[in-house]
Structure formats: C-alpha cells, structure tokens
Amino acid sequence: MFPQRRRTIPKQLVFTRSRESSPKPHNLDSSKIEEVLPASNNETKKREYKKGRFLGKGGFAKCYELKCKDNNKIFAAKMISKSSIKSERQNQKLRTEIKIHKSCHHPQIVAFEHNFQDSDNVYILLELCQNQTMNELHVRRKVLTELEVQCYMVQLVKALQYLHSHRIIHRDLKLGNLFLNDKMELKVGDFGLATKLDFEGERKKTICGTPNYIAPEVICGAGHSYEVDIWAIGIIIYTLLVGKPPFETRDVKTTYGKIKKAEFSFPDNCKISKEARNLIKRILVLDPKKRPKLNEILFDDFFNQGVAIPKLMPTSTLAYRPTKEYLNKYIPDKSSIESNNKEIKNESNKELSELVEDGETNDKSNDDIPQFIDSSFLSKKEVWVVKWVDFSKKYGIGYILNNGLIGVYFNDNSKILFNPKENRFTIDERKISDQQELLYTIGYNEYPDTLKKKIFLFHNFKKLLEEENKQNKSSEKKRQSMHKSGMKEKHRSKTKGKKENEMNKDNEFSRTVSVSDKFEEIDYIFVKKWLKTKHAIIFRFSNKVIQVCFKDNTQLIIHPLNQRVTYINKAGEKVKYPLNKSLNTPNGEMNKRVKYTKEVLAHMVRLNKQKLQKEKNTPETK
Numbered sequence: 001m002f003p004q005r006r007r008t009i010p011k012q013l014v015f016t017r018s019r020e021s022s023p024k025p026h027n028l029d030s031s032k033i034e035e036v037l038p039a040s041n042n043e044t045k046k047r048e049y050k051k052g053r054f055l056g057k058g059g060f061a062k063c064y065e066l067k068c069k070d071n072n073k074i075f076a077a078k079m080i081s082k083s084s085i086k087s088e089r090q091n092q093k094l095r096t097e098i099k100i101h102k103s104c105h106h107p108q109i110v111a112f113e114h115n116f117q118d119s120d121n122v123y124i125l126l127e128l129c130q131n132q133t134m135n136e137l138h139v140r141r142k143v144l145t146e147l148e149v150q151c152y153m154v155q156l157v158k159a160l161q162y163l164h165s166h167r168i169i170h171r172d173l174k175l176g177n178l179f180l181n182d183k184m185e186l187k188v189g190d191f192g193l194a195t196k197l198d199f200e201g202e203r204k205k206t207i208c209g210t211p212n213y214i215a216p217e218v219i220c221g222a223g224h225s226y227e228v229d230i231w232a233i234g235i236i237i238y239t240l241l242v243g244k245p246p247f248e249t250r251d252v253k254t255t256y257g258k259i260k261k262a263e264f265s266f267p268d269n270c271k272i273s274k275e276a277r278n279l280i281k282r283i284l285v286l287d288p289k290k291r292p293k294l295n296e297i298l299f300d301d302f303f304n305q306g307v308a309i310p311k312l313m314p315t316s317t318l319a320y321r322p323t324k325e326y327l328n329k330y331i332p333d334k335s336s337i338e339s340n341n342k343e344i345k346n347e348s349n350k351e352l353s354e355l356v357e358d359g360e361t362n363d364k365s366n367d368d369i370p371q372f373i374d375s376s377f378l379s380k381k382e383v384w385v386v387k388w389v390d391f392s393k394k395y396g397i398g399y400i401l402n403n404g405l406i407g408v409y410f411n412d413n414s415k416i417l418f419n420p421k422e423n424r425f426t427i428d429e430r431k432i433s434d435q436q437e438l439l440y441t442i443g444y445n446e447y448p449d450t451l452k453k454k455i456f457l458f459h460n461f462k463k464l465l466e467e468e469n470k471q472n473k474s475s476e477k478k479r480q481s482m483h484k485s486g487m488k489e490k491h492r493s494k495t496k497g498k499k500e501n502e503m504n505k506d507n508e509f510s511r512t513v514s515v516s517d518k519f520e521e522i523d524y525i526f527v528k529k530w531l532k533t534k535h536a537i538i539f540r541f542s543n544k545v546i547q548v549c550f551k552d553n554t555q556l557i558i559h560p561l562n563q564r565v566t567y568i569n570k571a572g573e574k575v576k577y578p579l580n581k582s583l584n585t586p587n588g589e590m591n592k593r594v595k596y597t598k599e600v601l602a603h604m605v606r607l608n609k610q611k612l613q614k615e616k617n618t619p620e621t622k
Contacts (some may be wrong), residue, residue: 012432029036033066033123051077058176059192060084066125075113078124084115098124100168101191108159110179111188111265116384129179129187131318134240138175140319144240147274147330148317150302150309152178153237155186157294160233161440163188164226164294167197169204173232174213175239197225211252212245216260216286227288233297234283238264241272246284262286275302294446298440383525384547384557389464390532398461399527399539408454408461409527416458417526425458427451428526533600548597556593565594 010034033049052065066077085091085486101112101124111127131137134152156178163170163450170177172193179187193208203223207216215231217224238246246264249255258264262284266277279302282292292300303309308330312324360533388399407417417427423444529540539547548556555568558579565582567590568574577585582594 002015019024034118035123036118046062049077051405058190060090061192061494065128074128075125076110076128078126080122080124082120082122085122092435094122097191097194100194100196101126103166104163104168105189106159106162107189108155108186109162110187118239126189127187129189130182131180131184133176134178134186134236135175135182137180137318138240141317142322143243145322145327146273146302147309147327148313148322149237149240151313152240153233153309154184154298154303154309156188156233156236157297158286158440159188160229160296164229165441165443167200168194169197169203169226170194170229170232171218172209172213173229174210175236180318182315184315201225207609209308211255212239212248214256214259216262217288219256219260224288227291230283230291230294230297231288234280236281238284241276242267242270246280254491260286273302273305275300275305278302293446293448295440295442295446296450297451298450299450382557382559383541383543383545385527385549387465388537389461390537391461392532395457397527397530398458398465400465401525406458406462406465407526408458409530410454410457414454415526416454418458426526495577531600531604535596538597538600546597546601548593550593554589554593556590556597558597567593 032050033051033618035049037045037047039045049068050067050069052067055063055065057063061078061080064077064079066075067073068075080094085094098115101110102115104112110129113125113127115122116372117123156173170188170191170193172190173188177188177190179189181187195204195206199206203225205221205223207218207221209218209228213232213235215224215228218228223279235245235247247255247258249258264284266272279300282300284290297303298330310330313325316322348440382402384402385399386402387398390397392411394411396408398406398408400406404421405417405419409415417426417428418424419426424441425444425447427447428442445590508553525541525543527539528542531538536548536550539549541547544560546556546558546560548558550556553570555566557566557568559565560579563579564576565579566574566576567587569589575587575590577590583591583598585591
C-alpha cells in the first residue's frame with residue numbers, strides 16, 4: 001500500500017532543462033536511474049532504480065517498469081524528457097497532473113507513489129498494473145459480454161463518483177487509460193488532461209481529449225464539466241459491446257462532425273440487449289444536462305436485470321470469453337424477475353405523510369427473519385443504536401447511532417445511512433439476486449428520482465428520531481435530578497406513561513447511552529439485520545456486533561470478534577465479561593438475558609438452516 005500524502009507541489013519542483021548541458025537522448029535507454037535524496041547535515045544520498053521492460057508511450061512520456069534496489073518494489077514509471085517541456089504552459093500542465101493524481105486515493109484509481117527528477121527527465125512512479133489496460137483486452141477480445149461490461153463499468157462509476165466528489169474531471173477516459181491489476185480490478189490512470197474545478201458550476205473551456213472519446217461540448221468550446229466523463233462512459237460501453245467506437249471514421253474531421261451531431265447507430269449484426277442500447281442512447285446526447293448522472297447510471301436497467309454482477313472477472317477472460325458455466329451462475333431467474341416486477345407495481349401509492357400519523361409498532365415473531373446484504377466494511381470503532389422508531393408495518397425502521405449517523409432499514413431490505421457532518425447519504429441497495437450488492441454515497445440533493453420516495457421517508461424518520469432524542473435528553477436530566485434528591489422512578493405518574501407514543505417508549509434506552517456530537521470519519525457500519533421479539537428488539541450490525549435492547553431498559557452488546565459481552569443495567573451501569581463466561585457470572589440478571597439471547601439466536605440459525613435445506617430439496621422448475 002502506498003503512503004497517502006497530500007502535499008502541494010513545492011516551488012523548487014519546476015521541470016526545466018539544465019543550463020549546463022543539453023539532455024542526451026541515450027540517457028532514456030539507460031538501465032540505471034538514480035534519485036538524489038536529502039540526508040542529515042546538508043548531505044545527500046542516492047536511491048537506485050533499474051529500468052525494466054517498456055510498457056508504452058503517449059504524448060511526451062514513455063513508460064517503463066522500474067525496480068527499486070532498496071526494497072525490490074516494482075513500479076510503473078512515467079518518464080518525461082525535460083527537452084520536451086518547451087514552455088511554461090507545458091511545465092504547469094505537468095505539475096497539475098502530479099498534484100491532482102497525488103491527491104487521489106481510491107481502490108479504483110492507479111496509486112501514486114511519488115515523483116522525482118534528474119538532469120534529463122522527470123519520473124512519476126505509479127502502481128504497476130500487471131494486466132495492462134482495457135485497450136489490450138479490447139484488441140485481443142474485440143467484443144466483451146454484457147456481464148463483463150457491467151462488472152467493469154460499475155468499478156469505473158465508483159472511481160468517477162470519487163473524482164467528481166472532489167471536483168476533479170478526468171477528461172481523457174478511454175480504454176487505454178483504464179488499467180487492470182493482477183486481481184483484475186479496474187484502475188483509472190493517466191491524469192495528464194485532468195482538471196479540478198475551483199467551484200461547483202464552473203465550466204472549463206480548454207479543448208482537449210482523444211478524438212473518438214471527446215464530448216461535443218468540448219469540440220464546440222461552449223464550456224464543459226463532469227458530463228464529459230459521463231459521455232466517455234457511453235463511448236466505452238459501446239466500444240466494448242460493438243467492437244469499435246461509435247463515431248470512428250477514417251479522418252478526425254469527419255469524426256468530429258458526427259460527434260457534434262451525436263450521429264451514431266448500432267450495426268445490424270450486433271447482438272446487444274435492449275437495456276444496453278437504451279443506456280448508450282441516454283448517455284450519448286448532445287445536451288450535457290440531459291445525460292444521466294453517475295447514480296442514475298447505476299440504477300439503469302442495464303445494471304438491474306436480475307443479474308448478480310460479479311465484483312471481479314476471472315483472469316482467463318483476458319484472452320477468452322467467459323465459459324457458459326461461469327455465465328450461467330449469473331443468468332437471472334425469469335420467474336424471480338416477474339415476481340419482483342409485480343411486487344413493485346403493486347406497491348402502495350398512499351400518501352407518504354401517513355408515516356407521521358402511523359405510530360403503531362410491529363411485533364415481529366421469531367419466524368419472521370428478513371434477508372440482508374453482506375457488507376465488507378468493518379470498523380474497530382464501537383457502534384450501537386441509541387434511539388429507534390418502528391414503522392415496519394408499512395415502511396421500515398429508523399435509528400440513530402452513537403456516532404451521530406442516522407439510518408433507515410426499509411422493508412425491501414434497502415438501507416440509507418446519513419452523515420450530518422458530511423451532509424451525504426450512503427445507499428445500500430439489494431437487488432433481485434442475493435449475490436448482488438450496490439453500495440455508494442451521494443450528496444444531500446444528488447439523489448435520482450428512483451430514490452425520491454425513500455429520501456422523503458428518511459426525512460420523516462429523521463424528524464421523529466431527533467424529536468424523540470431531544471425529549472429523552474430532557475427526561476434524562478430530570479431523572480438524574482430526581483435520583484440525586486432521593487426520589488424514585490416508580491412513583492412517576494402512570495397516566496403520563498399511557499400518553500407516551502408506542503413507537504419505542506417501552507424500549508427507551510437513550511438515557512443509558514449518550515449520542516456523540518463529534519465524529520471524525522464515516523464508518524460504513526449499519527443495521528444489517530433486526531428482529532423484534534416479545535421481550536426485546538435485536539440489532540445485528542454489519543461489523544457482526546449484536547445489540548439486544550430489552551423492554552425493561554437493560555441491554556446486551558455482544559462483540560463476537562473481541563469475544564466479550566457488555567451488560568447495561570436499568571441504572572445505565574456497564575459491566576463487561578468474556579463471552580465464554582457470560583452465562584455464569586455473579587450477575588443473575590445478566591445471565592438470564594444472555595440465556596434468552598442465546599436461545600433466540602439459536603432459533604434463528606435453525607430456521608435459516610431449514611430454509612436452505614428446503615430450497616436445496618426443492619426441484620427446479622422447467
């Protein structure tokens with residue numbers, strides 16, 4: 001893993017030719033490269049690299065493998081001859097490329113190691129992607145399957161979501177700049193034409209790009225922004241599915257003419273699905289404002305046909321089409337799709353404002369176990385629910401976490417997590433297949449129309465949760481005051497208790513755990529599974545922690561990874577025990593609750609096993 005450094009380019013990093021001597025061309029072919037490093041007492045030391053195989057060239061740069069003799073690490077080295085930097089504009093362009101790329105840290109972006117220079121060249125050391133670029137894959141395979149394109153494009157969209165959220169436009173997305181590492185992960189590279197907006201809404205006027213991929217607004221010089229990267233996605237999808245770019249001709253002038261008219265068609269013998277054609281048509285439109293946003297692309301039918309899109313493709317697909325056996329794993333079940341579509345059509349169209357009026361609880365039985373998405377996000381931080389509201393009869397359950405994040409678990413198993421500090425949503429969508437997961441972040445007002453209803457519901461949940469939390473904090477202060485003065489809670493008015501809302505007053509426990517107003521980072525930890533029994537509500541989080549909230553205001557928090565149990569009594573006092581000793585502690589009340597929780601969880605496991613066995617024994621329908 002490369003160090004994540006975010007430094008501005010120092011003033012001394014000006015790439016100019018040495019005045020003492022002109023650079024010699026043969027130095028580019030030298031197998032030995034030295035980097036001068038500062039040392040103590042104003043001295044210097046040298047780090048030596050050995051130049052390996054040639055990787056390619058483009059513009060003013062040549063790329064080689066470079067092996068560091070100190071640690072034997074191998075990098076992809078972009079070498080730019082100083083003799084090619086003939087103007088201050090070119091100098092600034094190179095510095096901008098380094099500054100932008102160095103600031104990017106994302107799994108789908110080629111990692112930036114560092115840069116240095118000698119008297120002849122500037123060297124940019126990058127993550128080496130052993131499986132070359134998507135262009136080599138395209139040359140070998142010509143046409144890819146739609147499953148492969150879906151897999152790669154989901155990764156590309158994630159990279160662009162990161163870049164655009166940091167106001168960075170790549171401006172040169174093409175197959176030659178999409179790299180594949182040894183795990184077959186897609187990585188966006190070459191930031192030579194990238195730019196960063198000074199403010200949202202800014203339109204750049206520079207005419208740049210690669211002819212077959214350039215957007216019409218760039219050619220016309222009318223000003224451009226993020227939409228040029230969206231346009232490139234459409235070009236890439238078309239190229240991978242058809243075998244050639246949509247606007248390609250024998251000369252650039254004719255190509256530009258077709259681009260300015262968005263004039264393209266699909267070959268008659270081309271076997272492309274209706275969903276793929278429609279997405280390409282949605283993207284390759286002249287008006288940038290009419291192109292779908294990144295989130296809308298992920299919600300397009302092309303990516304949601306009931307197919308479980310694999311996270312990565314097998315290495316064998318670098319040379320060969322995926323086998324039928326492999327593709328069959330992801331072929332959608334038509335009956336499942338029809339059932340899902342019918343369910344969507346029959347969705348209730350009642351007024352959403354009913355959410356505020358409907359405060360009934362839904363006591364789920366142990367048999368009613370929802371299905372959930374497995375998450376790869378783990379965190380060492382302890383996260384738990386401090387307040388929840390239950391509208392699962394119609395919509396779902398909402399909750400506040402101790403780190404200040406607010407979440408909603410909807411009845412269709414989709415989830416929304418809101419970070420008030422970043423003012424961003426994390427969306428976790430479950431599609432038709434249990435194998436498919438779609439997790440992404442969006443800005444507060446950047447959600448697509450498909451999420452409009454759920455965002456509305458979320459705001460109602462949020463309003464209720466915040467009101468409840470304020471009341472609970474006020475009640476907590478009163479209780480503490482009563483406790484100090486010797487008063488007992490059992491003398492409180494029963495009439496007042498009857499007037500309390502049924503949402504979760506009986507299970508109230510925010511008095512035992514305070515909500516933190518400050519948190520430094522987003523932890524993608526959310527309620528992954530929940531179950532309401534006669535005596536408690538159980539939350540299971542994506543980091544495997546289990547929280548059990550009993551109606552008498554006691555709690556258990558089980559940490560499987562750390563093998564410990566935390567018990568919180570009615571007074572809010574906490575005790576911790578090893579998990580293997582939690583049934584035989586000196587605390588009898590805790591022992592009862594641990595035993596009850598164990599029985600419920602064991603029952604859930606048995607039901608799941610029965611369900612799996614039933615599915616296994618059910619004959620396939622033909």
